[in-house]
Amino acid sequence: MSDLLTVPAPRREAIERFLAALQPGTTVALSTHVNADGDGCGSEAALARLLAQRGVRAVVVNPTPWPESFRWLLGDDVADWSERGAEALRTVDRLIVLDISDVRRLGSLASTVRTLPLDALVIDHHLPSDEPPGTVMVSDTRACATAELVYDLAIVAGLDLTPAIAEALYTAMVTDTGGFRFGNTSPRCLAVAAELLRAGVDPERMYARIYGSVPLGRIHLLRDVLDTLEVDLAHGIAWVRVAAGELERCGATSEDLDGVVEHPRSIAGVRLALLFRDVGTAQVKVSFRSVAGVNVHPLAQRFGGGGHARASGALIGGTLPTVMAKVLDEARRMLAAGALADGAAQ
Numbered sequence: 001m002s003d004l005l006t007v008p009a010p011r012r013e014a015i016e017r018f019l020a021a022l023q024p025g026t027t028v029a030l031s032t033h034v035n036a037d038g039d040g041c042g043s044e045a046a047l048a049r050l051l052a053q054r055g056v057r058a059v060v061v062n063p064t065p066w067p068e069s070f071r072w073l074l075g076d077d078v079a080d081w082s083e084r085g086a087e088a089l090r091t092v093d094r095l096i097v098l099d100i101s102d103v104r105r106l107g108s109l110a111s112t113v114r115t116l117p118l119d120a121l122v123i124d125h126h127l128p129s130d131e132p133p134g135t136v137m138v139s140d141t142r143a144c145a146t147a148e149l150v151y152d153l154a155i156v157a158g159l160d161l162t163p164a165i166a167e168a169l170y171t172a173m174v175t176d177t178g179g180f181r182f183g184n185t186s187p188r189c190l191a192v193a194a195e196l197l198r199a200g201v202d203p204e205r206m207y208a209r210i211y212g213s214v215p216l217g218r219i220h221l222l223r224d225v226l227d228t229l230e231v232d233l234a235h236g237i238a239w240v241r242v243a244a245g246e247l248e249r250c251g252a253t254s255e256d257l258d259g260v261v262e263h264p265r266s267i268a269g270v271r272l273a274l275l276f277r278d279v280g281t282a283q284v285k286v287s288f289r290s291v292a293g294v295n296v297h298p299l300a301q302r303f304g305g306g307g308h309a310r311a312s313g314a315l316i317g318g319t320l321p322t323v324m325a326k327v328l329d330e331a332r333r334m335l336a337a338g339a340l341a342d343g344a345a346q
């Protein structure tokens, strides 16, 4: 166990540079990608409390509202200034960006972040992009979640893992690994999770909070989205779509779509699963998921997106039918050419 928990030397050095950039008595903003997920929210909630132990005040400033289903992570002690938008970023001393390798993932905050007087600090585990959100980076694609790196920061800085911090980190890790099932579930990930249980996490209570108390609208949305399932077994592709206004019809929010693409991915013979969501404004959000051996990152990149080898995303201009046709054509072409194989030349 103890060797698994050792913070790798380059990661430790990056964390030390990161900590040196934060002065006690200052206020920092924490930000993550649009439609924050469990890793974004959990990493923010944990880091805010860890920084407080060092005398640094951290407030959340996200480009989209904090998800209702993760409201409990904020407690009474973490302030959410997301409603103040980009203006909030100008009133703090420094910005820390979590779980993002591409500044464009900051949505409405991106243009402000590009013009801040001090470069943002970054903690992230995504594949690099051509426009990182900051310069002082703790970045490692081997980390199962951004939260694993936040845990390492706590260890390197000698900070307390309070139960609230441990719960936030655990939420991030359990959601980013699909409940410790995806390929990013490393031995170290499980060793860190074990430490979080020791620090007071009750896994059954976490399960009830994260997976066992979903709003009814999410199930109605799941029913309607699965009804759109299409499968091309010759190429091993399955996809679902979400029409504009569908979320509102179901009384659901975009966070309720998290994990829906796992259903087409779970079909026998499917190598690549896609979720197309018409977000209005003539744009379609595409989620790309793949199974072992298939790397969706080059496909997402082809459309200006990015992410991980097994999970990427892109926001593509066009109507739902045209984007679906373009992406499916390219997916079939790249799969057939072997261009999405793990380790294929890109």
Ligand SMILES: [Mn+2]
Residues within 6 Å of the ligand: 039, 040, 099, 125, 144, 145, 146, 176
């Ligand atoms: Mn993540």
